Amino acid sequence: MFDVVVAHPPSLESSSLDLQSRLSKAQKTVATRLPPAEVRAVVAAAEAAGHSCAEWIREAVLLHLKRPARKKTATPDPTILAELMGLRSIVQNLIAAASDLPQETVQQIAKHADSIKEGKAEEILKRLEHAHPEAK
Known part of the structure; x- marks a missing residue:
């Protein structure tokens, strides 16, 4: 069974501290484990782009999410x-x-x-x- 939660927009009088508190609670960390060769590849790509590994991975994930969805039909090799x-x-x-x-x-x-x-x-x-x- 699911609970239904209705979110009301924050009032205009809410403090920026309250807003920051809500935003920080909404952020999540996503982690993965990589073999050493993949770690080296990520580090090299991040350095080449002038970013930290975390920034580079975040950009890579966001770019991947913005790609058009793949069609079910594939082009044969x-x-x-x-x-x-x-x-x-x-x-x-x-x-x-x-x-x-x-x-x-x-x-x-x-x-x-x-x-x-x-x-x-x-x-x-x-x-x-x-x-x-x-x-x-």
Whole structure:
């Protein structure tokens, strides 16, 4: 069960000390542990920017938060895509060369594969996503 808290705006007469007290309570510290190599990289980046490590990390976090959200659809890696297209061509040519199928039938097989590939890929990705929800 949740408690509902209604926050009223501070009155204009509230002291700056009261305001500072409320602001300091709202601030939180976020910490993480880094391996030595990552610490060295952060220190080097902060020094190069002329900032302390804390300032540099804060700026990096804020910049990351301002980035546009990633879309669910990802652009395929060009190398992997090229390799897949090469393998597809090899398989298609082997089927055409090793079978007595007419060229038109081989083309129909390829056309059918094209028509279902996105749906099948989406199905597999959803299955993997449900199997490993922590990977999101």
